[in-house]
Amino acid sequence: METPSVLTQGAAQQRGPMAGEKPAQDPSEPKPGRQRPGRRTKEDQGEETAFRDVVSFTPDPLPVRYYDKDTTRPVSFYLSSLEELLAWTPVMEDGFNVALEPRERRQPPLSSPRPRTLLCHDMMGGYLEDRFIQGSQAQDPYSFYHWQYIDVFVYFSHHTVTIPPVCWTNAAHRHGVCVLGTFITEWQEGGRLCESFLAGDARSYQAVADRLVQMAQFFRFDGWLINIENSLSPAAVRNTPPFLQYLTTQLHQQVPGGLVLWYDSVVQSGQLKWQDELNEQNRIFFDSCDGFFTNYNWQEDHLQRMVAQAGERLADVYVGVDVFARSNVVGGRFDTDKSLELIRKYGFSAALFAPGWVYECLEKSDFFQNQDKFWRLLERFLPTHSICSLPFVTSFCLGLGTRRVCYGKEQAVGPWYHPSAQETQPLFGEHKLAGDGAGWVKTQCCLADAWHGGGSLLLRGLIPPEVDNVAVRLFSLHVPVPPKLFLSMVYKFEGSMDVQVALELTTGEAGSCHVGSVSVLNGWIQVLLWAGHGDVHTGWLWRWQETGSRHSPRPLQVPPTKLARWVGRCGQQLSGGWIQRCYEVSLHGCLLQDLLVSFSRLPGSSREEKSFVCRLGEIQVVDANSLLAPLPRVQNVTISQIRWVPLISGSEGLPARLLLSCTLHWSFPLLQARCFRIHCWERTGSSSATEEPSGTEKPVFLGLAFANLYRVVDLAVEAARFGQDGRVEFLVEPVPREGFLVPQAEWGRAALLYSAPQ
Numbered sequence: 212m213e214t215p216s217v218l219t220q221g222a223a224q225q226r227g228p229m230a231g232e233k234p235a236q237d238p239s240e241p242k243p244g245r246q247r248p249g250r251r252t253k254e255d256q257g258e259e260t261a262f263r264d265v266v267s268f269t270p271d272p273l274p275v276r277y278y279d280k281d282t283t284r285p286v287s288f289y290l291s292s293l294e295e296l297l298a299w300t301p302v303m304e305d306g307f308n309v310a311l312e313p314r315e316r317r318q319p320p321l322s323s324p325r326p327r328t329l330l331c332h333d334m335m336g337g338y339l340e341d342r343f344i345q346g347s348q349a350q351d352p353y354s355f356y357h358w359q360y361i362d363v364f365v366y367f368s369h370h371t372v373t374i375p376p377v378c379w380t381n382a383a384h385r386h387g388v389c390v391l392g393t394f395i396t397e398w399q400e401g402g403r404l405c406e407s408f409l410a411g412d413a414r415s416y417q418a419v420a421d422r423l424v425q426m427a428q429f430f431r432f433d434g435w436l437i438n439i440e441n442s443l444s445p446a447a448v449r450n451t452p453p454f455l456q457y458l459t460t461q462l463h464q465q466v467p468g469g470l471v472l473w474y475d476s477v478v479q480s481g482q483l484k485w486q487d488e489l490n491e492q493n494r495i496f497f498d499s500c501d502g503f504f505t506n507y508n509w510q511e512d513h514l515q516r517m518v519a520q521a522g523e524r525l526a527d528v529y530v531g532v533d534v535f536a537r538s539n540v541v542g543g544r545f546d547t548d549k550s551l552e553l554i555r556k557y558g559f560s561a562a563l564f565a566p567g568w569v570y571e572c573l574e575k576s577d578f579f580q581n582q583d584k585f586w587r588l589l590e591r592f593l594p595t596h597s598i599c600s601l602p603f604v605t606s607f608c609l610g611l612g613t614r615r616v617c618y619g620k621e622q623a624v625g626p627w628y629h630p631s632a633q634e635t636q637p638l639f640g641e642h643k644l645a646g647d648g649a650g651w652v653k654t655q656c657c658l659a660d661a662w663h664g665g666g667s668l669l670l671r672g673l674i675p676p677e678v679d680n681v682a683v684r685l686f687s688l689h690v691p692v693p694p695k696l697f698l699s700m701v702y703k704f705e706g707s708m709d710v711q712v713a714l715e716l717t718t719g720e721a722g723s724c725h726v727g728s729v730s731v732l733n734g735w736i737q738v739l740l741w742a743g744h745g746d747v748h749t750g751w752l753w754r755w756q757e758t759g760s761r762h763s764p765r766p767l768q769v770p771p772t773k774l775a776r777w778v779g780r781c782g783q784q785l786s787g788g789w790i791q792r793c794y795e796v797s798l799h800g801c802l803l804q805d806l807l808v809s810f811s812r813l814p815g816s817s818r819e820e821k822s823f824v825c826r827l828g829e830i831q832v833v834d835a836n837s838l839l840a841p842l843p844r845v846q847n848v849t850i851s852q853i854r855w856v857p858l859i860s861g862s863e864g865l866p867a868r869l870l871l872s873c874t875l876h877w878s879f880p881l882l883q884a885r886c887f888r889i890h891c892w893e894r895t896g897s898s899s900a901t902e903e904p905s906g907t908e909k910p911v912f913l914g915l916a917f918a919n920l921y922r923v924v925d926l927a928v929e930a931a932r933f934g935q936d937g938r939v940e941f942l943v944e945p946v947p948r949e950g951f952l953v954p955q956a957e958w959g960r961a962a963l964l965y966s967a968p969q
Contacts, residue, residue: 213586237504239927259940261962262850265969266869266931271854277304278922281447283872285344286920287376289337289368293404296372296422303427310380310431310918311881314468317387317598318689321468326562327362329529330355330505331436332379334567337368337953342377345914345922346629348869351578353570353607356636356656357586358386359687360593362560362698362945363529365391365436365469371404378630380432381611381917385635386594388471390432403440403811409447410456420458426435427466434462434470436504439477448481455499471500488513489520489528497527504562507533507540514557518762530554535572544568545585551592561592579656583615587640595638597689597804603832604885604950605635612658612665615912617888618952619662619828621785627665631917632886637685648677649820652810653684653954662828664703668732672810674821676709679730680811682715685830688693692718692801695835698791699781701828708814710823713809714830719802776951789828806832833949845887845943845959848877853963858927865967870925877919877959887916888944890958893928893937910942910955936964 285307290296317327332355340349364383366375373393380390396404408415423435435458443451455471462469478484478492485506486493497503505513509530521528530551534662536543542550547563554561564570569581586593610633613625637654644650650673655668674681700714781793810823852874857866875889890910913923923941931937943959 212840215698226307231566253689259960259962263964263965263966264853265966266855267968271852273852274304275808277307279343282924283922284924286342287338287344287374288342289370289374289863290372292371293371293407293419294516297418299422299426300795305429306918306920307922307961308374308377308430309918310377310384311884311886312381312384313882314384314389315387315430318450318599318686320364321389322450323468323595324523324526326526326555327529329363329560329562329650330566331363331365331504332567332572333367333565333566333625337366337370337373337548338376340628341378341630344923345626345916346632348626349611349628350626351575352611353567353578354611354630355382355566356609356633357582357639358383358584358636359595359638360590361386361388362526362596363391363472363561365393366471367436367564369395369397371395372423374426374430374818375432376915377430378610380430381631384431385633387436388599389468390406391434391436391470391472392427392432393436393438395438395440397440399441400445401439401453402443403514405439405441405443405447408452410444411446411450413450413453416454417457419764420454420461422462424457424465428471429460433466433468434472434501436472437500438474440474440483441477441478442483443481445481447690448477448479449478452495452499455496459500465540467484470502470504472504473497474504475506475531475889480730488685491520494520496745497524500951502527502529504529507531507532507564508538509921510541511553512706514553514559517559518557521669525558527558529560533564534566534568535564545588547593551589555592579637579781583639583655590640595687597687598635599707601690601693601832602949603686603688603690603806604637604829604948605637606663606829607636607666607668607827608634608657608664609630609636609656609658609666610634610664611673612661614666616661616663618780619654619789628762629915632664632915634664635686638687642683642766644678644681645673649673650681652681654683654685656765660787660838662785662787662826668827670808670823670827672823674810674812674823675700676818678809681811682807682809684805684807686762686806688803688806690803690832692798692803693834693836694797694799696796697793697831697835697838697955698796698831699791699829699831699833701785701789701830703790703792703826703828704787705824705826708823710810710811710821710825711813712825715805715807715810716803717805717807718798719804731756791829803832806830829950831950837949842945842953842957843883844879844949844957845945846878848941848943848961849957850873850875850941850961850963852922856925866930869930869964870926871928871939872922872924872926873963875923875941875943875961879919879943879945879959881919883945885946885948885950886948887919887921889913889916889921889923889927891923892940892942903920910940911960914919916943931965931967933967936966939963939965948950 233885258482273283277285279286283738287308313442319798320726331673333596354868362381366379367374375390375392409420427434437455449924455473459471462471473494473496475486479495487506488498489503517528532542532547533540534547536544551561569585570578573581610630611628613626614621615627621763639654641651641653652670652672655669656666661667672681675718702712721834780791783791785791812821854872858870859868860866874916890912892910928939929937940962
């Protein structure tokens with residue numbers, strides 16, 4: 212079987228197998244001396260393709276750049292030289308590194324004049340556990356989840372071309388955050404590299420810029436930090452501004468919303484001389500691109516001088532803050548708020564370098580508490596941005612855990628780390644009632660329990676005697692409301708509680724915003740809708756409850772398939788003690804602005820102080836119309852790049868168990884998928900390509916894919932006996948963006964029939 216092209220939104224080049232790779236045999240081409248070829252067989256719910264292979268233990272080398280040499284797990288990669296950059300063209304394996312998530316729309320847009328916050332991630336050389344595209348079993352890994360404060364994320368390392376690992380791009384884009392790679396040159400070797408492409412004619416630097424743009428476009432990240440940390444010859448420094456201008460222009464054309472930033476290092480004479488500010492010696496580079504990232508040893512007088520230099524582009528100056536507090540810097544570590552206070556005083560953007568300090572230098576066992584403390588100290592200087600699109604679905608998963616749960620059912624036990632699986636994260640911290648009230652709500656991530664993924668959101672709080680409820684804002688939104696919304700919340704209280712939980716939405720456009728109706732979908736829920744502007748709610752408060760409601764529940768008449776699946780669990784007590792409540796809201800002329808959760812006393816309960824502990828497992832806000840369209844099928848599942856390793860020896864020295872590695876490809880419109888869950892069935896001792904496992908047997912979960920391909924690694928299977936085929940069936944389950952389970956009959960599938968060597 213010829214290796215198929217990668218079916219991603221960035222179109223990879225088609226190519227055949229590499230030398231030494233063993234594709235599955237094409238079913239249409241029988242080979243002498245081999246078992247009968249695989250055949251296409253009709254399944255009850257679709258078409259399955261069977262691929263045939265004769266087991267061989269001949270080493271199958273794979274390109275080292277794309278796969279871990281020990282396990283063949285796909286990895287994210289960097290480039291170490293200009294030659295590698297200029298020689299790069301997209302091939303099949305590059306598809307693993309293409310981001311699934313397009314950058315979500317956000318408000319305000321990145322182009323607004325509001326000061327921004329840039330996070331520059333530099334951790335122990337980079338490409339650690341985050342390089343494993345399909346995740347790993349890392350214990351106590353680093354995780355970042357305060358995305359609502361961040362506008363730009365830079366993945367930094369000291370490799371010449373640092374391509375952001377795709378897991379970071381997926382997580383950042385899910386939160387509307389721009390992702391940049393790093394192009395860096397250093398020391399004498401960096402000087403020689405710069406001479407080779409900057410000291411010549413325009414074609415040389417344009418070729419480098421074109422490749423950098425092509426990479427950003429193909430892998431679906433958003434641009435580059437340019438960091439020249441070596442002296443430049445007069446010819447090279449003369450061509451640097453045109454290089455930046457060309458790179459910036461081309462990137463803007465090919466990557467909407469893309470950014471090119473320049474790091475404060477070289478001055479216009481070509482000398483390597485950090486300025487710690489924007490000034491006349493380096494502003495030529497600032498004028499040639501989208502922004503300027505200053506060095507870290509600034510004082511307040513540097514900021515004062517920069518105001519005149521930046522002019523109307525204050526927000527395009529990113530003042531560097533070394534969180535490790537090395538050398539002569541303001542703030543850093545848990546005093547980073549001192550840096551931010553000065554930076555914001557003068558209207559500049561901030562570039563936080565290596566906030567992973569809380570992970571690298573402090574106790575790993577206290578990581579979550581330390582990270583929350585670090586960002587809580589900064590939050591008054593960090594404006595948030597709003598989510599601007601539906602569906603909005605989150606299970607609060609951090610992309611890691613000690614076990615993996617799928618809609619309340621345990622799927623796997625043991626540590627796992629897969630940052631692409633991180634769901635949209637809320638605002639964290641402690642929120643107190645205004646005034647002298649004693650009420651409060653604290654939000655924090657929780658790995659101890661999960662509804663879906665590896666964790667949930669833990670909310671603890673106190674309702675004082677003098678008030679009826681307390682609330683906490685979880686998400687900032689900026690979403691024009693469609694005519695009909697479906698909302699859902701999965702939650703559970705810890706212990707016996709005389710408290711009820713509700714979703715709250717704030718809406719803008721109070722003059723025209725109108726609530727048509729609210730209907731319960733198979734259960735009880737409470738909705739609070741505020742209309743107003745800013746923090747002053749000048750409109751009305753509209754409250755609905757099942758008891759005493761002004762609106763009668765309106766049952767749905769034979770809902771479409773997707774909608775029926777979405778509401779299937781509503782109003783039910785679910786496994787693990789979770790409860791799901793769903794409701795339908797008709798709004799007209801409204802703009803959703805905030806999503807909050809409130810906790811209130813039960814009607815008729817005493818006025819005494821009430822504490823509560825609640826876990827949120829999932830929140831969904833879905834445009835009802837999106838549930839009317841049919842869900843596409845996973846199609847054209849193929850199996851290639853097969854590798855066999857003997858595991859356990861049996862009689863006559865032949866292996867009784869084998870380890871199978873192979874690559875699955877399929878086609879599916881990626882914009883309609885949150886991800887794909889990959890499963891398998893194993894059948895041995897049968898020559899039938901169509902034999903199904905028994906109805907009670909469940910497929911084995913293998914992992915998550917965030918592209919239209921997945922590398923199965925070291926799957927243990929029974930060795931085939933002479934004269935009989937072994938059979939492994941792979942199943943690809945699409946996970947819709949609206950968040951519901953797709954029946955197994957609608958999954959994609961392909962079978963591998965394998966036989967013992969002759």
